[in-house]
Amino acid sequence: DAGVTQSPTHLIKTRGQQVTLRCSPKSGHDTVSWYQQALGQGPQFIFQYYEEEERQRGNFPDRFSGHQFPNYSSELNVNALLLGDSALYLCASSYLLEQFFGPGTRLTVL
Amino acid sequence: AQKITQTQPGMFVQEKEAVTLDCTYDTSDPSYGLFWYKQPSSGEMIFLIYQGSYDQQNATEGRYSLNFQKARKSANLVISASQLGDSAMYFCAMRGLIQGAQKLVFGQGTRLTINP
Numbered sequence: 001d002a003g004v005t006q007s008p009t010h011l012i013k014t015r016g017q018q019v020t021l022r023c024s025p026k027s028g029h030d031t032v033s034w035y036q037q038a039l040g041q042g043p044q045f046i047f048q049y050y051e052e053e054e055r056q057r058g059n060f061p062d063r064f065s066g067h068q069f070p071n072y073s074s075e076l077n078v079n080a081l082l083l084g085d086s087a088l089y090l091c092a093s094s095y096l097l098e099q100f101f102g103p104g105t106r107l108t109v110l
Numbered sequence: 111a112q113k114i115t116q117t118q119p120g121m122f123v124q125e126k127e128a129v130t131l132d133c134t135y136d137t138s139d140p141s142y143g144l145f146w147y148k149q150p151s152s153g154e155m156i157f158l159i160y161q162g163s164y165d166q167q168n169a170t171e172g173r174y175s176l177n178f179q180k181a182r183k184s185a186n187l188v189i190s191a192s193q194l195g196d197s198a199m200y201f202c203a204m205r206g207l208i209q210g211a212q213k214l215v216f217g218q219g220t221r222l223t224i225n226p
Contacts, residue, residue: 033213042201042216056213088153097143099214101155
């Protein structure tokens with residue numbers, strides 16, 4: 001049983017560009033959450049998707065958007081990248097209580 | 111609002127010793143859950159242990175136990191018989207258990223180093 005998978009592993013972009021990160025949840029999980037983890041910090045909640053709709057959102061600007069597909073996989077899109085968007089982006093899937101995390105995508109913005 | 115505080119940026123422990131990682135929390139939710147995660151240098155967050163606010167007994171999972179003191183709002187992680195592979199970042203997190211309130215709120219983390 002595959003766990004949560006994320007792609008790509010690493011990504012380098014320049015300021016102003018747009019990026020799309022992808023997440024496939026653990027089998028049987030219907031909810032996907034996205035977190036941003038800056039270097040040396042704890043993860044910060046971006047938003048959560050359930051039944052293809054954004055259910056809850058953290059304190060992130062509209063440049064951050066997402067999508068959930070019928071197979072429960074999800075995408076995180078970030079527009080107009082800033083240097084401060086450089087971070088590890090973690091996806092977590094859940095069914096009821098426990099959240100399982102993927103390995104993350106490390107985004108570097110130059 | 112929910113808040114997690116981890117006051118130990120780094121901890122150094124000799125192999126085979128027990129170690130306690132501190133975590134205090136603040137929340138207005140009457141029902142909540144507390145989590146501990148391990149994050150090795152690879153980046154993946156590994157779930158270790160969970161404690162519900164209404165659980166009568168402290169949670170245990172193998173070498174991990176959670177010292178839950180509700181009145182003090184603390185949820186310390188105890189690792190018994192530490193191993194070299196325990197060296198990693200450790201994060202305490204919480205979430206409210208009201209329907210829909212599913213986000214995890216994390217602390218700043220503690221970097222644990224196990225010395226041989």
